[in-house]
Amino acid sequence: MSASSVLCLSCHDGTIALGNMINPGVTNDLGSTFVTGRALVGTDLSDDHPVSIIYNQNLLPTDPDLIHPNNVDLPLRNNELHCASCHDAHEDMHPPFLHKSTLNGELCTTCHIPTGTGWDWTGSSHATSTATAQGTNPWSDRKPAWTGLTVQENACMNCHTPHNASTPERLIKEQEENTCYLCHNGTVAQTDIQAEQQKFYHHPVEQTPSIGHDTTREENPLTMTLHVECEDCHNPHAMFSSPPMISFDPISPMSTNHSTAPFVNGSMVGVTGIDINGSVKPEVDYEYEVCFKCHGVPGKSACDNQRCSTANSYDMMRQDGVYNIRDKVNSGNPALVSYHPIELNNPVNNNEVPSLRNDIPLSTISGQIYCSDCHSSNVSPAGGGSGPSGPHGSTHEGILAQAYDFDPLNATSLSNSLCFKCHDSGNLYTDQSFPHDKHVIGENLACINCHDPHGSASNQHLINFLTFSNVAGQIREITGTGVFAEPTWVDNGLHNGTCWLNCHGVVHDGFDY
Structure with missing residues (x-):
């Protein structure tokens, strides 16, 4: 620590370093002169902006968001950054004794401009939003004289603090998601994400990772401990407002007020991911690449055969x-036989889907869907509502936008409304391709018994029998017959197949459909 910052800290660390005294040997009570409150930095500087460091071009490779020192118009004497680089002890034109105002990020962006592929901080919502506090003040940690009225004016200070940060490494003013909740609890942002996280089924962002977590571009999705925080899906320096990330509006299917699947919208710009081949991407192009960071890591999965994001625990x-x-x-997986068109719409894979609705902008030869068309809040646009988009939380198991019955033997015609977003219930229940009416209505069997909503390495038409389930202690099985050791469906051509299995108490010993 060199002299410049030491001089400031001789008071602002909570002590007073005395030089020559006028009346040596006379003891006075100096307690009232000690620095307190916001001005108290303390003796532990690990939660404060670094000082007494060399700021030259050799520092630039450590952080791609740093500005070249030649372009920094703040005092950097001998290329050293000190307290006096930001503060001017003799002039309080910009409180608290700053060379520049913190409003609109002016001071911070002198040295820091987060930048990526096709984006930088200046275009993000946190740099441009004119939203104001409608309830609890999210900026109460700062004096009114220092604080702006909008998100745009508070800029960097919405999330960061240069001193006494609760999350020191990135100078974040609260712990993890609690920083985001300051605004995204309905008091500033239009939607209440905190309320979504309190729903019975939710992504576990409020669960503290077992190890240190840093969502910068240096975090490797292939080797990181599985976890989820807001920043794993959202880049606060890049994200901007845009139409909902859904393939179509279930209320007005032909509306164009949505993004185009599978491309990310503004909410996921600048986020890391894993591509369809299992390789790390510093910045994703497609939504599913973000999901793959946990649900598509080569050789492992966040769920395996356990249900994800649920308070229940069953196989x-x-x-x-x-x-x-x-x-x-993955359409490139040679073992895969059929799949929903998330990564690719393959006409060969989809050549026989008679139940597909004809009033939506999807067909067997064109159009793709998002993961969040199914996995989203029950009040989201994906569910026909106007609430927050995306899989933050839901009242439906699996963080689903609409009802989907996970109980194999207690389904009703209304308990799989999620499927009917794209599939015509009238077609299905009039048995135009298979006796769905007998199975779903007559036997109360859920879609999940026969169909795997992601894909199947066993059969066409997403047929991938649920061979075992344990729901609240109720064990159900679909087994093979004497002819086939495993439950088997034989494709006999258009709208024609044969079942060899034991299901819902009936031995299907070569039943033709």
Whole structure:
């Protein structure tokens, strides 16, 4: 620590370093002169902006967001950054004794401009939003004289603090998601994400990772401990407002007020991911690449055969034994037979889908869907609502936008409304391709018994029998017959197949449909 910053800290660390005294030997009570409150930095500087460091071009490779020192118009004497680089002890034109105002990020962006492929901080919502606080003040940690009225004016200070940061490494003013909740609890942002996270089924962002977590571009999705925080899906320096990330509006199917699947919208710009081949991407292009960071890591999965994001803990075993979601939607996987068009719409894969609705902008030869068309809040646009988009939380198991029955033997005609977003219930229940009416209505069997909503390495038409499930202690199985050891469906051509299995108490010994 060199002299410049030491001089400031001789008071602002909570002590007073005395030089020559006028009346040596006379003891006075100096307690009232000690620095307190916001001005108290303390003796532990690990939660403060670094000082007494060399700021030259050799520092630039450590952080791609740093500005070249030649372009920094703040005092950097001998290329050293000190307290006096930001503060002017003799002039309080910009409180608290700053060379520049913190409003609109002016001071911070002198040295820091987060930048990526096709984006930088200046275009992000946190740099441009004119939203104001409608309830609890999210900026109460700062004096009114220092604080702006909008998100745009507070800029960097919405999330960061240069001193006494609760999350020191990135100078974040609260712990993890609590920083985001300051605004995204309905008081500033239009939607209440915190309320979504309190729903019974949710992504566990409020669960503290077992190890240190840093969502910068240096974090490797292939080797990181599985976890989820807001920043794993959202880049606060890049994200901007845009139409909902859904393939179509279930209320007005022909509306164009949505993004185009599978491309990310503004909410996921600048986020790391894993591509369809299992390689790391510093910045994703497609939504599913973000999901693959947990649900598509080569050789492992966040779920396996355990249900994800649920307070229940029960097994669901599929005929093909594949549980890595990337393997189940990858058109390049030679073992995959059928899949929903998340990564690719393959006409060969989709040549026989008679139940597909004809009033939506999807067909068997064109159009793709998002993961969040299914996995989203129950009040989201994906569910026909106007609430927050995306899989933050839902009242439906699996963080689903609409009802989807996970209980194999207690389904009703209304308990799989999620499927009917794209599939015509009238077609299905009039048995135009298969006696769905007998199975779903007559036997109360859920879609999940026969169909795997992600993909199947066993059969066409997403047929991937649920060979075992344990729902609240109720064990159900679909087994083979004497002819086939495993439950088997034989494709006999257009709208024609044969079942060899034991299901819902009936031995299907070569039943033709």
